[in-house]
Amino acid sequence: MFYKFKIYFLHLCKYLGFFWISRMLFKSKLRILCYHGFTMKDEDEFVPGLFIQPEIFHKRMQYLADKKYNIITLQKAYDYKEQRNFPDDAVVLTIDDGFYSVFKEALPILKNLNFPATLYLTSYYFDKDCPLFNLATQYMFFKTQKTDIDLKSLAISGASSQNDPDAVQKIIDFGKKLATEEERIIILKKLGKLLDVDYDNLNKSRTLNLITLAEMKALMAGGIDIQLHTHRHRFPTEHKVATYEIEKNKQTINNHLPTPMTHFCYPSGDWSKDHWPILAEQDILTATTCEPKLIDYDMPNYSLGRILDSARVSQIEFEAELSGFNEFIRKIRKK
Ligand SMILES: [Zn+2]
Numbered sequence: 001m002f003y004k005f006k007i008y009f010l011h012l013c014k015y016l017g018f019f020w021i022s023r024m025l026f027k028s029k030l031r032i033l034c035y036h037g038f039t040m041k042d043e044d045e046f047v048p049g050l051f052i053q054p055e056i057f058h059k060r061m062q063y064l065a066d067k068k069y070n071i072i073t074l075q076k077a078y079d080y081k082e083q084r085n086f087p088d089d090a091v092v093l094t095i096d097d098g099f100y101s102v103f104k105e106a107l108p109i110l111k112n113l114n115f116p117a118t119l120y121l122t123s124y125y126f127d128k129d130c131p132l133f134n135l136a137t138q139y140m141f142f143k144t145q146k147t148d149i150d151l152k153s154l155a156i157s158g159a160s161s162q163n164d165p166d167a168v169q170k171i172i173d174f175g176k177k178l179a180t181e182e183e184r185i186i187i188l189k190k191l192g193k194l195l196d197v198d199y200d201n202l203n204k205s206r207t208l209n210l211i212t213l214a215e216m217k218a219l220m221a222g223g224i225d226i227q228l229h230t231h232r233h234r235f236p237t238e239h240k241v242a243t244y245e246i247e248k249n250k251q252t253i254n255n256h257l258p259t260p261m262t263h264f265c266y267p268s269g270d271w272s273k274d275h276w277p278i279l280a281e282q283d284i285l286t287a288t289t290c291e292p293k294l295i296d297y298d299m300p301n302y303s304l305g306r307i308l309d310s311a312r313v314s315q316i317e318f319e320a321e322l323s324g325f326n327e328f329i330r331k332i333r334k335k
Helices: 001-013 019-023 056-065 074-082 100-114 133-143 165-179 181-195 199-205 213-221 239-256 273-281 313-323 325-334
Strands: 031-035 090-097 117-121 222-230 264-265 286-288
Touching: 001 019, 001 313, 001 325, 019 181, 019 313, 019 325, 056 100, 074 090, 074 181, 074 222, 074 264, 090 100, 100 117, 100 213, 100 222, 117 165, 117 264, 133 165, 133 181, 133 199, 181 199, 213 222, 213 239, 222 239, 239 273, 313 325
Parallel strands: 031 090, 090 117, 117 222, 222 264, 264 286
Antiparallel strands: none
């Protein structure tokens, strides 16, 4: 009910010209858009906040082109911010994690419109070409038609039946502690047999796999620059672990790049000011969050907000964020 009202309200505000006014008002601010994966099968039904259908992504990108938004690279945006001189209607496109679908679905659309973008790439699953363990576990439970399945043969404490409320999390926690990916794959294969969701099919579909080195090179050739997102998609404030996560991310990727990575995206958007000295030590220039904010010159470079777009976001909500109308509402609310 509230959602319906919100959508109606946004349409009304757009009709009354408030989106247009907001865009004029916030012309000199920077907008950073954030995407994750692109649907190849049913991923957006599985995690709507993480995936978007390519047709909708195409529509969004075409909208940016039609409405004459100025798509610039992240590095250019940083340079302009330092000079306190953003071009009008500047937008940066960012994509997190490095799913195969970025290569398969997003790249042709971006190339066609000649839009540059940044891919924040986690390195552990990069070039491994197997599904992310935690997502694959969740996906199997999402996909199964079975009920009441006995999971005791997995020998994971806390996950003895499909109906255990914590079963998924217990399997994920167990898998995380295993030493190798091969061991995790064995768990997924067993789980797939029990739940009747075939591991090999899932792997072959590559829906939950990250890109390979060859695909990363194709992305770079298509105008996508590769930046930091940690090795294992985790970034605690503990100095030693956080430093390892960035250094390992750099070691795995940097030697394939023309210039070393200097921009960072907090995994899952979790950030704190305690991270900032670690980022500075690593010569990082910017770090992006998942907080919806338009960017002005005074926003700290280590907490740059972004507009999240996914299957959960309707066109009118997208336009409300992009135009700055939502920013306007946030400012009023603050006051
Ligand atoms: Zn991420």
